[in-house]
Amino acid sequence: MAEKEEVKLLGIWASPFNRRIEMALKLKGIPYDYVEEKLLDKSPLLLELNPIHKKVPVLVHNGKTILESLVILEYIDEAWPHNPILSQDPYERSKARFFAKLIDEQIFDAGFVSMARADEKEALVEKTRELIMHLEKELVGKDFFGGKSVGFLDFVAGSMIPFCLERGWEGMGLEVITEEKFPEFKRWVKNMEKIEIVKECIPPREKHIEHMNFMVQRVRSA
Amino acid sequence: MADEVILLDFWPSVFGIRARIALREKGVEFEYREENLRDKSPLLLQMNPVHKKIPVLIHNGKPVCESMNVVQYIDEVWSDRNPFLPSGPYQRSQARFWVDFIDTKLLKPADNLWQTKGEEQEIAKKEYIEALKILETELGDKPYFGGDTFGFVDIAMIGYYSWFEASEKLANFSIEPECPILMAAAKRCLQRESVVKSLPDSEKILAFAFKIRKIYCV
Numbered sequence: 001m002a003e004k005e006e007v008k009l010l011g012i013w014a015s016p017f018n019r020r021i022e023m024a025l026k027l028k029g030i031p032y033d034y035v036e037e038k039l040l041d042k043s044p045l046l047l048e049l050n051p052i053h054k055k056v057p058v059l060v061h062n063g064k065t066i067l068e069s070l071v072i073l074e075y076i077d078e079a080w081p082h083n084p085i086l087s088q089d090p091y092e093r094s095k096a097r098f099f100a101k102l103i104d105e106q107i108f109d110a111g112f113v114s115m116a117r118a119d120e121k122e123a124l125v126e127k128t129r130e131l132i133m134h135l136e137k138e139l140v141g142k143d144f145f146g147g148k149s150v151g152f153l154d155f156v157a158g159s160m161i162p163f164c165l166e167r168g169w170e171g172m173g174l175e176v177i178t179e180e181k182f183p184e185f186k187r188w189v190k191n192m193e194k195i196e197i198v199k200e201c202i203p204p205r206e207k208h209i210e211h212m213n214f215m216v217q218r219v220r221s222a
Numbered sequence: 223m224a225d226e227v228i229l230l231d232f233w234p235s236v237f238g239i240r241a242r243i244a245l246r247e248k249g250v251e252f253e254y255r256e257e258n259l260r261d262k263s264p265l266l267l268q269m270n271p272v273h274k275k276i277p278v279l280i281h282n283g284k285p286v287c288e289s290m291n292v293v294q295y296i297d298e299v300w301s302d303r304n305p306f307l308p309s310g311p312y313q314r315s316q317a318r319f320w321v322d323f324i325d326t327k328l329l330k331p332a333d334n335l336w337q338t339k340g341e342e343q344e345i346a347k348k349e350y351i352e353a354l355k356i357l358e359t360e361l362g363d364k365p366y367f368g369g370d371t372f373g374f375v376d377i378a379m380i381g382y383y384s385w386f387e388a389s390e391k392l393a394n395f396s397i398e399p400e401c402p403i404l405m406a407a408a409k410r411c412l413q414r415e416s417v418v419k420s421l422p423d424s425e426k427i428l429a430f431a432f433k434i435r436k437i438y439c440v
Contacts, residue, residue: 052323052356064312071318078311090298094286101288102272134272 007032010046010058012039014211016159017069017104018057019201023155024073026197028080070100073152085151096145099135100156107131111165115172115212116219125176132161132177132185139184143191150195154188162189163202168212227252228280230266232259233422234430236332236381237289241277243377244293246416248300290321293377306374317374320360320367324378328353332382335393336431337438347393351400358404365410376411383408384421388431 007025009032011018025032037046037056049058049065059066059075066075077085086093110131114124135157138145145153161177169176179186192198203211229245229252231238245252257266257276269278269285279286279295286295297306307314331353334346357379361367367375386397386408398405411417 052327061312066312066315067319068322071315071322074318075311075315078314090295091281091284091286093298094291094295097291097294098272098286098288101291131272 005030006060006062008035008060009033010035010037010043010049010060011056012037014164014203014208014215015056016164018159019163019203020069020155020159021057021059021072021076022201023150023159023197024076024085024152026201027085027150028076028083030076030080070097070104070156073155077152085146085155087146087151095138096151096153099138099145099153102131102134103156103160107165108160111161111176112168114174114176115168115216118220121174125174128165128176129181132182135161136182136184139188142188144188150192150198154192154198158189158192158198159202162192163198164208164212167205167209168216171209171213172216225250226280226282228255229253230255230257230263230269230276230278230280232257232276234427235276236385237275238277239381239384239420240289240377241279241292241296242420243380243416244296244306246419247304247306247372247377248296249303250296250300290325290374290378293374297374306377308368308373313368317368320357320375321378323353324357324375324382328357328382332385332389335389336435339439343393347395350389351395351397354397354401354404358401361404361407363403366407372411372414376407379408380411380417380421383412384424384427385431387424388428391428392431392435 007030009018009021009025011021011034013036022034035043035045037043042054046056046058047054049060050056050067053067055067057067057069057072059072061075061079066072073085086096107128110124110128114121114128117124135145144150145157150158166177177185202208227245227250229238229241231241231254233256242254255263255265257263259276262274265280266276266278267274269280270276270287273287275287277287277289277292279292281295281299286292293306307317328350331346331349334342335350338346364370366372367379386405390396412421
């Protein structure tokens, strides 16, 4: 039965939480309507669809709303089971979920705050490095976190670290992830940069670096 | 081949209890190992080097960390009985969303109820009740969050239900008048066999709560 699928994604162009959703939709070849939101001027639609958190991304599939990027990724994998992004093996799935949380909570926090708080920069950069070292170990012997091909954790880590945090650090003249200490990670980033859907779904570099600078300044002056 | 299932846990933990309940719901035999959080075992440090926290489920030598991750893992491995998640992708996404809500919007105020005092504690009380009210609206007139059967979101809430009495006494307020429906659901869940077997004595929780409060604020 071919029902007309209606997929809408509300997002913000610079948000890593959004970009990973787009990677998953593109991998599965799912057409969608994209609605750009403004951080400081949220649309009535966004506020209606996500009254609790008032955040993006928001996925609307045939009228049903799904919220929270990691929840949305699992939903996409279950609603469109072809080209799976998560392993079928429960242990591998649990590891992917574990590291996704690590990225979205501890790495995200330490990473952003390391840019915003000049006084705590050194300590936070060191903490971020310690956290990313766990990802480094996961990549040994693999092309991607997903193994031979990209998947859930590649989208989560990719959208957050090389294609978001690192751009912010670059704008500040900081090198957090070095070739010397993180050879596996660097190798993975090069692999990711070759993937068409990743290239299509990351924010434009220069504009993104500028945006990250602006956000950091805003937080610092607040 | 017999499964070897070990659970590294800490008896009053609202997170550890989720894993205990999940295993019992599925009828899985497991070895419970109590951790002393001030003197963590080499096994815990080896199995959860990232966070060094409980609960950790060790299944045939492989570790699974983070409580709701453990619950999902248990659901996926022992998938032939008592599913915790509904079968449809949308309903599953809703269950995951509410568990995320519990662990982001309820956790901090719940902790602040015993970690703070004065103005800060008043704010915590307000945020805690607000979060509970949102959950109560979501529950509606269903017996469980997932509908007719006990499941993922209910498992996530049990730890908080078991701490209701202690929270009320620590922060001097009453939950029932604010959230009568949720309170009724809590009472129902707390009588469930897997929960009764996994729950510490409420007297013990109370005593523990007051003890840690003393440590956090005079």
